[in-house]
Amino acid sequence: MTAVETFGAHLVRASTGILERLPEPVRVEVYVLALNIWRVDADDRRPYVDIGHNTESRYREAAETDPEEARWHYAHWILEGFDRLGNVPEDPAGGAQWKAEAGRLGLWYDGPFDLDRRLDDPEVAARADGLRRHFQASVIDLARRLNESGTVERIFGRPLPVVVFDMDSPGWEEEATTAANPPELIREFLTYYG
Numbered sequence: 001m002t003a004v005e006t007f008g009a010h011l012v013r014a015s016t017g018i019l020e021r022l023p024e025p026v027r028v029e030v031y032v033l034a035l036n037i038w039r040v041d042a043d044d045r046r047p048y049v050d051i052g053h054n055t056e057s058r059y060r061e062a063a064e065t066d067p068e069e070a071r072w073h074y075a076h077w078i079l080e081g082f083d084r085l086g087n088v089p090e091d092p093a094g095g096a097q098w099k100a101e102a103g104r105l106g107l108w109y110d111g112p113f114d115l116d117r118r119l120d121d122p123e124v125a126a127r128a129d130g131l132r133r134h135f136q137a138s139v140i141d142l143a144r145r146l147n148e149s150g151t152v153e154r155i156f157g158r159p160l161p162v163v164v165f166d167m168d169s170p171g172w173e174e175e176a177t178t179a180a181n182p183p184e185l186i187r188e189f190l191t192y193y194g
Contacts (some may be wrong), residue, residue: 007097011049011085011142012149014094018051018083019146019155027156029055032189033146034077035139037166040088043113044131045102048086049139054078072192074165074173086135098135107131132168136176139164143180161185 005013022030030053040046054077062070070076087095102108107130111117118124143162146152153159163186164176174193177186 005093005097007094007101008138008141008145010094010097011138012145012151014085014091015051015142015146016151016155018085019151022053022155026053026055029057030156030160031056031059031071032077033143033152033160033162034074035143035162035164036074036079036082037136037139037164037168038084039168041113042168044128044135045099045108045113046087047098047131047135048084048088048091049142050079050082050084052078052082068192072163072189074163102131102134105130105134107134136164136166136169136172140176140180143177147181147185159185161189163189 019033032054034050034052034054036050036052038048038050040048058078059071059076062076064070083090085091085094087098089095099108107127109124109127118128143164146162147159152162159182161177161181163173164180165173166176174190177189
């Protein structure tokens with residue numbers, strides 16, 4: 001019997017492939033990796049993560065007014081054009097794994113997404129919150145595993161900070177990034193956010 005890949009293992013394998021496909025001229029410019037969490041139509045059942053980065057060139061373009069903010073605030077970074085992993089059409093395997101895992105954890109619920117339903121139905125609200133927390137934990141684990149396994153250093157020739165954002169949870173990036181990285185990799189990031 002063949003073992004079924006877990007959602008977390010899928011994220012590591014697929015994101016490693018995405019990073020390996022970056023052209024060498026881009027790799028030498030990257031100073032930070034960014035895992036940006038989004039949701040299709042704000043539905044916690046449809047989360048995905050962009051496997052992104054920022055480059056020294058992009059930083060120099062944005063650094064004229066506030067160099068520290070341009071370096072560490074995602075609003076100044078490259079935000080589009082990245083591969084997506086999760087419950088999105090671009091990642092059918094990941095979507096199936098996410099839905100199955102959410103079901104095993106008792107978090108999945110069916111029916112149309114409706115914000116009023118989430119607000120009015122305590123069971124739906126609890127499941128949606130559980131889905132959000134579980135996906136966030138999966139992405140933090142992905143960031144941690146990319147560095148601990150040596151994958152980032154192998155691909156980029158040096159360790160890099162992996163900053164984790166959730167576009168629906170402003171301010172969470174400091175907590176998430178701290179949990180995902182060795183302290184020495186995120187000193188500058190924490191100085192900016194501190």
